Amino acid sequence: MKGYSAAPAKRRWTCFSVTVPVVVFLSLVGTVSVLLGLHTRFPSGYFTDDISVMENSFPGSIHVDDVEATRISQKHESRVSDLMDKFTPSLPKAVTNNITSNAHGSNHNVTTNPRNLDRRSPSQPKVITSQSKPGSSDSKGLPIKQVSASTATRGTDQARGSSSKGSTDDAIEKPCQLVFGSYCLWSIENKEAMKDEVVKRLKDQLFVARAYYPSIAKLKGEEKLSREMKQNIQEHERMLSDAISDADLPSFVQKKIEKMDQTIGKAKSCTVECSNVDKKFRQLLDMTEDEAHFHMKQSAFLYHLGVQTMPKSHHCLSMRLTVEYFRAPPGDIQQSHAHKLDNPSYRHYVIVSRNILALSVVINSTVTNAEETENIVFNVLTDDQNYYAMKLWFARNSYKEAVVHVLNIKDLKFSYPYDLGLVQLSPSEEFRVSIHDNGESSTFQMRTEYISVFGHSHFLLPEIFKHLKKVVVLDDDVLVQRDLSPLWNIDLQKKVNGAPQFCGVRLGQLKSYLGTGQSVNSCVWMSGVNVVDLQRWRELDVTGIYQKFLRKFHNGSETSWRAAALPASLLTFQDLIFPLDSSWVLSGLGHDYGVDADTVKNAAALHYNGNMKPWLDLGIPKYKKYWKKFRVQGEEFMDQCNVH
Known part of the structure; x- marks a missing residue:
């Protein structure tokens, strides 16, 4: 066993x-x-360019036959197609087509500028485009072929080229104007060429380096690269903290740029979690977009603040004139013309204003273009803050034989106890309204218009000028280019207000402001140049009608008191407007950049309605030249207050 x-x-x-x-x-x-590498090629997941680089780094590698190569190539294309399908909803069609064609048939491998990933106007909905970024990856961690910036730009330009120029303007400028007002138009008009390219290049490098650094810092064995990248980031930040323009940069900045380029190239060659880089890019991009939108809103706010407040130089002029008035009061020149002030046989113009310069231009342009000036009387209604400054100004400056009569609304005595603050000075009110553009094919297109109407003070004119039968009311943002004497011969046909009509806006489009009950197809009327029959006004008690509407729209606040002027004025004169010929007044010079030069020259009066008044730095330059011709020159106080 x-x-x-x-x-x-x-x-x-x-x-x-x-x-x-x-x-x-x-x-x-x-x-x-x-x-x-004898068993097969290297693991799939790289594109042809990447495989070639890796095979060249291993001299002993052997290529497989063409059949195997074709199979792998098809597998790569399949991965690209799946990837593009994944990102298609957030990519523009033209860009997607270019990316797909490049991934299948092109070997270009140029990094995309991160700042070009999302170019849109501030008012457009935020869309984060999923364009390929350097080092980005799919869900399986496989590298994605990068897209050249020029290719993406060509695709976008082709997509834009398919639409008309007008539609592009509607899609970009109009929504922007709805959000930020005419600031968008002004910023486009005053856009300057980009400068300081080196500073821009440093910011771009810093953007990319910050995106890669968190992933590089986590890699084992790349401590040296991590320290190098961190040092370069700190050096870039130090240079940018001390430099605003290229002239502020140190002389060795070019070496720093080359060093950062090399560091970023090393970071791109590392195998990192591309999803982290993509996430960081998106985070930085979102932060940049939010910051840009914040600055856009802030700029728009400052723009509107500059529009709605008196410039420092104008305020200085008013104060200096007031002080000088009390130092050496001028003689009361109005006493010598007292017989003209209440005489209805003279041509009386009425202007309600607080702006001395604007007022002087209106009067000077009217007198300059008038055939006869000895029968002209300007009745200026202002508040007690500007009353003495205006008294001195018109005592120092004469306008041919015309008489300028300055009235302080606080000194006037009214027989009727007006309520709702009508005795406070209220010049013509201007409103920016956004309405649907019926002329566009899309109902979502909006446009913005500026409507100016009488302020509350205008409805006191029949009682202030009890002996006058007819007056011509001018706004202080009007410039006269022809003789206005024919206006006094117009038969108003028992209407009260001869006014220019603006049919770009109908009353039906303002039903949210006005309510119901008005003729929806009627055009709105505009202030600026108005012929007012005061005798007919008194017969119909237009002021009483206005007060009823004012009570309806006024809720007690200061804001609603001013806002109520729009619906109350439009509804009060709904059936009492006599439309003036369109050749008398040309409106829109305070917001519309597209008014033809010949049309401007042929108009009898120019109305600078809109935010960009001609006496502001923000005014439209090509229209300001008409206004400057009639501005007073050589005035001592203007030079002292730096009024230019």
Whole structure:
């Protein structure tokens, strides 16, 4: 039994001793083949360019046959297609087509500028485009072929080219204007060419380096690269903290740019979690967009603040004139013309204003273009703050034979106890309204218009000028270019207000402001140049009608008191407007950049309605030249207050 049992044991040991060397040999052969790439190509997931680079770094690698290469290439294309399908909803169609075509047939591999990923106007809905970024990846961590910036730009330009120029303007400028008002138009008109390219380049490098740094810092064995990138980021930040323009940069800035380019190139060659880089890019992009939108809103606010407040130089002029008035009061020149002030046989103009310069231009332009000036009387209604400054101004400056009569609304006595603050000075009110553009094919297109109407003070004119039968009311943002005397011969046909009509806005489009009950197809009327029949006004008690509407729209606040002027004025004169010929007044010079030069020259009066008044730095330059011609020159106080 012992002999029988020993024999099998010996055979088992012999078999085992033969098997072990075979296994060891095969394992060594397998390891060597893997290292040398003999079993197949490198793992799929890289594009052709990336494979070539890796194969060239291993001289001992061997290519597989064409059939295998074709199979792998098809697999790569399939991955690209799946990836593009994944990102298609957030990519523009033209850009998507270019990316797909480049991934299938092009070998371009240029990094995309991160600042070009999302160019949109501030008012457009925020869309984060999923364009390929350097080092981005799909959900499986596979590198994505990068898209050249020029290719993406060409695709976008082709998409834009398919639409008309007008539609592009509607899609970009109009929504922007709805959000930020005419500031958008002004910013486009005053846009300057980009300067300081080196500073811009530093910011771009810093943007990319910050996106890669968190991922590089987590890699083992890349501590040196991580320190190098951190040092470069700090140096860029230090230079940008001390420099606003290229002239502020140190002389060695070009070396720093080259050093950062090399560092970013090393970071791109590392195998990192591309989703982290993509996430960081998106985070930085969102922060940049939010910051840009914040600055846009802030700029628009400051723009409107500059529009609605008196410039410092104008305020200085008013104060200096007031002080000078009390230092050396001028003689009361109005006493010598007292017989003209209440005489209805003279041509009386009425202007309600607080602005001395604007007022002087209106009067000067009217007198300059008038054939006869000895029968002209200007009745200026202002508040007590500007009353003495205006008294001195018109005592120092004469306008041919015309008489300027300045009245302080606080000094006037009214027989009727007006309520709702009508005795406070309220010049013509101007409103910016946004309405649907019926001329556009899309109902979502909006446009913005500026409507100016009488202020509350205008409805006191029949009682202030009790002996006058007819007056011409001018706004202080009007410039006269022709003789206005024919206006006095117009038959108003028992209407009260001869006014220019603006049919770009209908009453039906303002039903949210006016309510219901008015003729929806009637055009709105505009202040600026108005012929008012005061005698007919008194017969119909237009002021009483206005007060009823004012009570309806006024809720007690200062804001609603001013806002109520729009619906109350439009509804009060709904059936009492006599439309003036369109050649008398040209409106829109305070907001519309597209008015033809010939049209401007042929108009009898120019109305600068809108935010960009001609006496402001924000005014439209090509229209300001008409206004400057009639501004007083050589005035001592204007030079002292730097009024230019």
